[in-house]
Amino acid sequence: MNSNGFETPNDGIGNLAAGVDYDRLLRCVHCGICSSSCPTYLETGDENNGPRGRIQIIRTVAEGRAELTDRMQRNLDACLDCRACESVCPSGVEYGRIIEPFRQAVEEADTRVEKRLDLFRWFLLNTFPYANRMRRIMGPTRVFQRLGLFAAAERLGLFKLLPGRLGRLAPLLPPPQRPGPRLPKFLPAVGRKRARIAFFVGCVADAMFRPVHWATARVLQQNGCDVFVPTGQGCCGAIHLHNRDSLGARQLADANLVAFELDRFDAIIVNQGGCGAMLKEYGDHWKDGLQPHRSRFAEKVKDVHEFLDALGVVPFSGRIEATATYHDSCHLAHAQRVAAAPRRLLAKIPGLDIRDLPEAGVCCGAAGTYNLTAPEMSDRLSRRKIENIISTGARIAITANAGCTLQLQREVRQAGLAIQVMHPMELMDLSYRGEKLG
Numbered sequence: 001m002n003s004n005g006f007e008t009p010n011d012g013i014g015n016l017a018a019g020v021d022y023d024r025l026l027r028c029v030h031c032g033i034c035s036s037s038c039p040t041y042l043e044t045g046d047e048n049n050g051p052r053g054r055i056q057i058i059r060t061v062a063e064g065r066a067e068l069t070d071r072m073q074r075n076l077d078a079c080l081d082c083r084a085c086e087s088v089c090p091s092g093v094e095y096g097r098i099i100e101p102f103r104q105a106v107e108e109a110d111t112r113v114e115k116r117l118d119l120f121r122w123f124l125l126n127t128f129p130y131a132n133r134m135r136r137i138m139g140p141t142r143v144f145q146r147l148g149l150f151a152a153a154e155r156l157g158l159f160k161l162l163p164g165r166l167g168r169l170a171p172l173l174p175p176p177q178r179p180g181p182r183l184p185k186f187l188p189a190v191g192r193k194r195a196r197i198a199f200f201v202g203c204v205a206d207a208m209f210r211p212v213h214w215a216t217a218r219v220l221q222q223n224g225c226d227v228f229v230p231t232g233q234g235c236c237g238a239i240h241l242h243n244r245d246s247l248g249a250r251q252l253a254d255a256n257l258v259a260f261e262l263d264r265f266d267a268i269i270v271n272q273g274g275c276g277a278m279l280k281e282y283g284d285h286w287k288d289g290l291q292p293h294r295s296r297f298a299e300k301v302k303d304v305h306e307f308l309d310a311l312g313v314v315p316f317s318g319r320i321e322a323t324a325t326y327h328d329s330c331h332l333a334h335a336q337r338v339a340a341a342p343r344r345l346l347a348k349i350p351g352l353d354i355r356d357l358p359e360a361g362v363c364c365g366a367a368g369t370y371n372l373t374a375p376e377m378s379d380r381l382s383r384r385k386i387e388n389i390i391s392t393g394a395r396i397a398i399t400a401n402a403g404c405t406l407q408l409q410r411e412v413r414q415a416g417l418a419i420q421v422m423h424p425m426e427l428m429d430l431s432y433r434g435e436k437l438g
Helices: 022-026 033-037 039-044 051-062 070-077 084-088 096-109 119-127 131-146 149-155 166-172 204-208 210-222 238-242 246-259 273-280 291-300 304-311 330-335 340-347 375-392 402-415 424-433
Strands: 195-199 225-228 267-270 301-303 322-326 352-355 396-398 420-422
Touching: 022 051, 022 096, 033 039, 033 051, 033 084, 039 375, 051 070, 051 096, 070 096, 084 330, 119 131, 119 238, 131 149, 131 204, 149 166, 166 402, 195 210, 204 210, 204 402, 210 225, 210 304, 210 424, 238 246, 238 273, 246 291, 267 273, 267 291, 267 304, 273 291, 273 301, 273 330, 273 402, 291 301, 301 304, 304 340, 322 340, 322 375, 340 352, 340 424, 375 402, 396 424, 402 420, 420 424
Parallel strands: 195 225, 195 267, 267 301, 322 352, 322 396, 396 420
Antiparallel strands: none
């Protein structure tokens, strides 16, 4: 019997109730409204592959009414953690804060069999969260891309010959582009100074999409922001947390606490939906002596779109004559609840025709590393997303997360579509600079 008053099974898994906030479980009244927003339920129609079904699995196991079976585990692992269910739940169920701790508890308590070394997981956790390591590894790949060998291998289906998840990873790499120099430690405001902000650069975003960072910094400057880029910052920790390495995530988070001097800045600005969601929840993941500082840090974090929308954006100057559609990053729209602000900002760009995207808030299947670990479901969702984009007739697909960008770029490239995938800040930057689309 634990402190919540219910028993847990003695099945070799251990005390999984330790990974459950029972009050959060009880908020779910099983109304089913969330089902229509859940990507895996939409694709399978299986109640156990929907939010209320997964919550019931967790509750059943935590209360000791059933052992955690392999089938239950597959249902839980199939969740993308997109948190679309949170946006529509009338009871305010914090689903992400139910399933993530439970997954972590399973990982830590699993003593049924000796855990096998997952070399690919080791590679992910020791490469992706470190931008410099990623750049070194990607160097030879860029050479193959520029020589056309990479595209030829993709056309011939040679990537399918790569072992396991490496065959999934290779086609996700973005097309070669000059990364440009690192952002300097300070970029001054243009015109009247309105804010003093610290910019979070992250890991994957800086290694693969540094031009987006430059565009973001220039947009902030145009809006009267002094932009500081603190040294010593690194990965937000989301890659580790979603791969059930809470200790590794906490170490990365605590390094960011040291790097950012909170009292110096009006806000910590982030331009990637997944990173922003993680940073804003630093105070929720670990209950220790640093929690108050993590909570103060989280309160300072603002997505760049919500920040500019609240600040009042300086009018855009250049026209962009193009049709576009906006795809919601799950962790921006559902975890951070920032959905209207990007659309309001984009609507202010002269000439830009924004068309509504069917199922804009349904996950594209990227979901961090989900597209590597659950390829079948990921592919079904990415095809669903690209079909919806095509239906709009848009020539630009806009999204504000690195994982979404990689997923959509792959689909566009493999389908031979004349669609550009861009970050909102890139379009805003082009307008301010009066430049045409490339």
